[in-house]
Amino acid sequence: MEGRRGKLHPAVARIREAVRTALADLPRQTIVLVACSGGADSLALAAATAFEAPKLGLRAGAIVVDHGLQADSAHTAETAAEQCRTLGLEPVQVRAVEVGGDGGPEAAARSARYDALRDAADEFGADVVLLAHTRDDQAETVLLGLARGSGARSLAGMAPVAGLLRRPLLEVPRATTAAACIASGLRPWHDPHNDDPQYKRVRVRHEVLPVLEEALGPGVTEALARTAGLLRADADALDVLAADLAETAVRHTEDEVVCDVGMLSTEPQAIRTRVLRQAALEAGCRANDLTAGHVATVDALITGWRGQRWIDLPQGVRATRRNGFIVLTPDSASGRKV
Template sequence: MHRPAPSALLPEGRALLEIRHAVRAWSAAHPGPVAVALSGGADSLALTAATVAEAPNVRALIVDHGLQPGSAEVASAAAAHAVKFGAVQARVLQVQVSGSGGMEAAARRARYEALNAARGDASVLVAHTLDDQAETVLLGLGRGSGPRSIAGMAEFDAPWGRPLLGVERSVTRAACVELGVRPFEDPHNTDTDFTRVRLRHEVLPLLEDVLGGGVAAALARTAEQLREDGLVLDAMAESVVDADAAEIEIAAIETVEPAVRRRVLRRWLLGRGVRSLTDRQLRAVDALVERWTGQGGVALPGGTPEARLVCTRRHGRLSVGLENE
């Protein structure tokens, strides 16, 4: 018996068509096999349905964090929706959430590790929307870590694809109504202990009211412009010095424009084993070049329990090495 194509099984309401067009445009720019990260929420349900209609052999990957009672049932229901939409496979991935950085960070780490392990050669589409992008930009502004932190999320950061960065969250909810499915409402999304939740429910609505609307879209446009500028500056930085060099000659970078020089230093420091580099630490290393007064080295993340990782200036060169505490 002939099985109708998934697109023939879906309604053609305005909201779902907007999401399908977004997925279609993303797929044209980034061809290849795809899987979808499905949580059971409105955003990922709408993305899964649209992706099944626009791409062949789509797999749904559902992560069960096991953090809430009934999480297995939520995951099973999400998998059933994916199969109904026409996904060729809906796989539930059970993870253990542990580690540093708080529950939210640990859950995110476990989720992305599981998705990466299960994706095979496919890109994984995640359902971040325009609203998520705006929240990310505001979080970056609050950290004050420079253009890189407020450049938001890219539409493709291999293997992660984000087709819905131009789609409002209200559209995904409307699409679920058109699909006749009831999305899972994660209680964490209304827990004001999380900064992002307060941004979503308190800060952004206030900004929309005070500034007359369009704030989320404006923040997303700002992020896109900063990413484009950042790519140019990063390309300039790549031509200055060898990022894999054990040391950097001060004379090679001291006259370089600060925005480019700090990118040179960032690439080099990350290549020397530094982890989770902050803007403050980067500027302290930059001061060893630009404002050298004989100051000591800069302690950086990435050492061992017995020794810290330090960037020092000696004899006109920068180097990174371990020093005993």
């Protein structure tokens, strides 16, 4: 951990600083949980949190989620938990989850993991759960959002703070977490799924980003992550305006979400489409499946109305214009025949 002259290794120092900054606003005695998979990113985060949290008067533990997707997953999870205990984190718990199939394997695993983390936070009275997403993860997320055509919110990437969740390492390169583990004598686990090209994120990591770096020069990953931060500030401001508009322009009935065309038609597109997207989500669309293209077709019921009958959206939601309103009907409530 220390160099030849007793200096703290730069990688360890950088991660500790990132964690210290992320936790600085928390009241003393706040319980913080680290989501630790046993990989280099989350182990480095766990080590830095174990060091910094007590100095801030915080209590720090760890949650290891066992997705059960590999034959030795229980052993891997327990090994990660034991390293967290050795670091001084308490409580440390392994939580086994069942991964469904909705939205594809990546989305299903993520959903199961986040549910487990929120349940653990409730059980232990934690106000914060730390996630180990790095600058590289952020760049990959931006590229995946660009490929989906999901709009500025998707290109804004992952937020440093999202309710219970905090991501201290979004400005830290993945190489730094690996170096910190080596310097600290930690033994990270390498998830074989991180090399499996059936996953889009893996292809972005090992095929797309290297090509971009070669064609455009070094610094592409950093630039993508920086772009996400800039877009996030704009998106946050527009989201606030859209939420204010939705208070008066959107209403809910027992079976439908209803949007007022008159109120929405006078608003800028950036605000109007945000209201429509949120209405579609509330009607039953999944965020990962609802693209900017879907929202644009619903928006055309306002801006390009030519008597269109309806728009079919993911998860069986249908958008129809009736009597000056956009009506979003869940498949389960429509009673329609196809």
